[in-house]
Amino acid sequence: MDHPIPDADQQVFHEHRRLLFSVAYRLLGTAADAEDAVQEAWIKWSGADRSQVADPRAYLTRIVSNEALARLRSARYRREAYVGPWLPEPVLTSGDTAEKVAEADSVSIAMLVVLETLSPLERAVFVLREVFGFGHAEIAEAVERSEAAVRQAAHRARGHVRARRPRFTADRARRREVTERFLSAASGGDVNALMELLSPDVTLWTDGGGRVRQALRPVVGASTVAAWFAAIGTVTYQGVEPADMDAELVEVNGGPDILFTGPDRVIATVTLDLDARGRITAVHNVANPDKLRAVSGGTARDLGTG
Template structure:
């Protein structure tokens, strides 16, 4: 996945005299993408996931590697516990959040889109479903269903018994199944719907826009109280079109891969104004997720700048 900066790489890590990474750094770098993805799926924030990686590295650097039987499991355990602690604190902050809360959009590479299960698990729609789980349920679900860790490993990571973890996994699986998006939508289908949406918005063709939106489409806009956004979900094609009609004509729209799926970066005067992700069912857009909070776009700004 994109956006996986970590302490050893950013700070140089501990190097031996011949400039080769030491054993702790090598192990961390080997598993850092996994650790970042675990943290991001638990937190819905690339910035917080990077902080978890930093905390994980600081703890890992002090571990006696000779006493570690499985380095990957040990690192996942550290990262999960750090993420859970942060997730509980975030939960309290979200209670006072202004308007709808959306995950921080994450610029992803083509290989993520090719992994259908991973792309589904980090999609905006799925991350919003995960938001409805309790922190421990979310961790158990992600570690089991996304990363296929065995129950004993998960029990170590979340500090529960294996029996309890099995029960939590069953409960979380049923909860997610009742709320997750219907079926798996192909990348091509999503791109086609998004391309039609982009043309309709750019040309101001309201009828074409209505044609690509499902009648019960839902628009969620996250301005975080900083940027103008709807303070409640906008429901229904007519209402969504009226809201989208406010997009200034001078903005540019760049197709990208965000959270494993086609999306649009909306720029004004060269700076990212909004990131729009979509959910598509049966060829129509049923969900629009517009992230406008500048605090959630700074990571995306850095990532896109690096790719230019």
Template sequence: MQDQTRDTDTRDAEIDPFVEHRRLLFGTAYQMLGSVADAEDILQDAWLKWHGVDRDSVQHPKSYLVRTVTNLALNRLTSARATRETYVGPWLPEPLITAPNAAEETEMADTVSTAMLVVLETLTPVERAVFVLREVFGYSHAEIGGFLDRPEATIRQISHRARNHVQSRRPRFDADDASRQEITEKFMAACHGGDLNALMEILAPEVTLWNDGGGKVTAARRPLHGPDHVARWMLGVMAKPVSAGIRLEPAVINGELGIVGVIGDYLVGALTYDIRDGHIENIRFQVNPDKLSGVRRAGS
């Protein structure tokens, strides 16, 4: 009788596979969609499917769950592409705070940077799914074929094509952590001090700034190019009455040191950027309030 009770207690104490693999599932959905909100929606749908399935018919829960999330994300990504055609201004992925508490929450294998998420946007939905599952999470071509109901040979071809596509477009930058921190501090100091010359000195000659307001808040509708335009625009934003009291603070975003903008206790934006040869080359400025939940949640 005691043995039977112990067995029952052990079963009751077992972790639900969905809970056990939630971080992996979120990471898969987020890297496929570039959206925290959409990834959370996918997990909710996957949870409902999981709790509606006959568990005795599921031999490998982890594979079942990854397959479910992947296909739900594929469907969402296909419809999202059509929606983005009418998006107001540049579209950028949703930033995600990844240190230290949110890193435990997402458990992304090698956190995909914002720059990488932008590159992944140039893949087809299926290519993106295969790339994420293969290159980020290390699934075999055969396993991915099972997830997507496609022959292994087909998955191998898609994987090769996607990897070559990403490698040809993936930014190559050389800043170590110390250099990135130094440049970040100089950038914040120049912005806070309204120092145009100092700001221009740390911007690369070919710097480009993308600003995603999504039509929700005032933002640049087109990319800005060149140190002069970018620096003047940044300082102009800092000087606006609506920006009074804004402060810039360092934050680790998508695995790299970036900056968040805060007014009082209210988050108003997140900046990520690439650094090459000691200069900031690309700036991605997310100010759409609907796309800052991954930063607010981690900082709350």
């Protein structure tokens, strides 16, 4: 017979739930998998001898990290068979995250794309160390590796991230200004205005997951990307006529994002990366309906690291 978990222990878990989701989301890149990992952590917490737990934060982080690692390893196989580019699942965020530049950067679409290039162990070590500030010994216990192995993984991960992450992070006001101008130019079909905003070697990544029609390979070059977005106001997109499509700026993953909606559903999100001159170097377009659930509900999350 199951024994009900005391209110005090439920409260302890509730106090750490946001942290656990923040860890799991950065490890997995999808809100749905992160929620499942947190739920597994709750089940294991409920069944544990909690009187022996000296540090609930470290204990729960260890559980959710191990669960996320297991899911990440299996997700690697799923993603190898994914149709077209795989992009992280966008999440509506609150202003609290955006006001903290380091936190917002650590959960940005651009950073999550970089984290995808790491091995599961490297990703877990990097997130726990660089984002959440856990010590090497704590991480070693969390991921069930030696401290020496964790230090080596941390060193490799830092090098990979440093080499691949965007070299410049525009301030929030500049990103919003460029995103607004991009939306205005795309809505008006103004190719010239789009060309002024785009870097010559801009790359567009579109994630339809085989569910909706999208480019199966990256689209490269300002003229091609400009033509792609200039057509938004003139062609039917995913069965939605231009007159029935709305676009608005929302906060996604700690920064400004364009949310495209039809009469009854979210159609896509578009996130821009900028260079030091404020030109757009990359566009991440998520249109897979399975990945739009976290932005469809209208509920913002606090993905802070505290």
